[in-house]
Each structure stands twice: as C-alpha cells, then as structure tokens.
Amino acid sequence: MGRSRGGLTSKIHALVDAEGRPVALKITEGQAHDGRSAVDMLGGLGAGQILLGDRAYDSDALRTRMAEQGAWANVKPMPNRKQVLAFSPFLYKYRNLVERFFSKIKHFRAVATRYDKDPDNFLASVKLAALRVWLRAL
Known part of the structure; x- marks a missing residue:
C-alpha cells in the first residue's frame, strides 16, 4: 500500500475486453503513476486490438509499444501535448466499459x-469479484 496525505491508499488497474469482462488485474500503490505501473499488463494486446485509455496513459513510449505489438492506442491526449496524435472520440466512448466493471x-x-x-489478499478479493462478473456474463 502506498502512503499519501489521506492515509494508506492503493489503485486497482484493470484491462477489460469488449464486453467489459476483466482480462488482467493489478494492484499498485496509490501514489504510483498509472501509465508506468500498468505497462506490464498490456503485453496481451495483439494485432488489430485497440487500447482505450484515459489521459494518464498518454505517453509516446506506450503508443510506440502498442504499435510494435500491432495494436492501436486510442488514448485521450493531455491538454499540454505539443504533438497531438490520432484520437477517435467515437471509440473513446466505449472506455466506459472499464468504469462499469x-x-x-x-x-x-x-x-x-x-x-x-495485505495487497495480495486484497488482489485475491478483487479477483473473486471479477470472477463473479465473468460468471454473470456467461
């Protein structure tokens, strides 16, 4: 768990499929940056898949990695970005699937x-809840 002014915190990172079912889950400290800490979860994305991420995932390194894997990163650009890359607001609307998860x-x-x-026990609780989401979808 991470420490912040509000106390001990943690973040849940989730990668969901096109129907909002979880594919990968991870727990990090609350003060850890989203873009850097979730990079190892994106290895499962392949050719023709699209990553829908919020502004925290807007980095050239992440976009390059997605291009190398054959996937496309449709990430909302940061307001202070000098070189604005391709972004589809229509596809970005589907990012609500992870919020609904x-x-x-x-x-x-x-x-x-x-x-x-304990972070391991909390991750197990999150995975049990995610399993229930999968079972309801079937």
Missing part, C-alpha cells in the same frame, strides 16, 4: 471498503 466490483463490500490490508 469497477462499478460492478465495488458492489462487493470487501473491495469497496478495502477490507484486506
């Missing part, structure tokens, strides 16, 4: 209240 797993009290203080 977070809404679904927060219905589980152990996830919403961060009941487990």
